[in-house]
Amino acid sequence: xxxxxVTGQYAGPVSRAAAVALDVGVVLGSYSLxxxxxxxxxxxxxxxxxxxxxGAVATVALxxxxxxxxxxxxxxxxxxxxxxxxxxxxxxxxxRPVGPGACLVRTLLLPLSTSFFGIGALLIVLRRDHRALxxxxxRTAVVYDWGDRPAQLPGPLTAYLRAHDAAS
Numbered sequence: 001x002x003x004x005x006v007t008g009q010y011a012g013p014v015s016r017a018a019a020v021a022l023d024v025g026v027v028l029g030s031y032s033l034x035x036x037x038x039x040x041x042x043x044x045x046x047x048x049x050x051x052x053x054x055g056a057v058a059t060v061a062l063x064x065x066x067x068x069x070x071x072x073x074x075x076x077x078x079x080x081x082x083x084x085x086x087x088x089x090x091x092x093x094x095x096r097p098v099g100p101g102a103c104l105v106r107t108l109l110l111p112l113s114t115s116f117f118g119i120g121a122l123l124i125v126l127r128r129d130h131r132a133l134x135x136x137x138x139r140t141a142v143v144y145d146w147g148d149r150p151a152q153l154p155g156p157l158t159a160y161l162r163a164h165d166a167a168s
Contacts, residue, residue: 008095010130011088011142022082027066034065070107075100079145089145098140106138 035058039050073080078089078098090106092098113120113133120133131141 009144010128011144012130013124015086015088015144016124016130016142019080019082019086019088022085023070023080026081027062027069030069031062031065067107070110071100071103074098074106075103083142087144087146088142090140090142093139093141095141095143102138102140106134106140109134109137 035050042048042050070080074083074090075098077084078091083089090098090103092102109120123136124130124132129141135141
């Protein structure tokens with residue numbers, strides 16, 4: 001008897017939160033790197049400093065970069081870096097690949113879903129299919145996706161479980 005695969009099952013709140021945390025790190029890191037490189041080039045080539053453009057402009061630029069990152073990566077591959085690391089994928093409600101329009105709608109609704117004490121995101125915990133408000137409106141779902149292979153546990157534990165399954 002082989003272990004059941006989790007691929008295709010709805011992703012739970014802990015794995016979704018882990019993916020979001022990783023994506024926040026990717027967005028902040030890549031934005032900071034980009035601003036640093038741009039600032040260096042502007043200073044070196046044009047003697048212009050980015051210091052004057054802080055505050056609201058930087059906030060809008062960061063939010064725009066975050067939205068572009070999420071929409072582009074999910075529209076192309078169904079996953080962001082965080083989702084890929086955790087083994088998650090964004091799909092249409094019926095399991096088909098998600099289209100760019102649904103990715104955009106989902107991303108634009110994300111702030112609404114997480115505002116008001118996170119009531120829209122609380123649906124991830126309350127609903128059987130773990131879909132948040134932005135998933136419901138965009139008709140999407142986040143599922144576990146390890147490809148054609150089952151999710152693997154660390155090597156020694158996997159070997160033990162295989163031996164245990166063979167003995168059963």
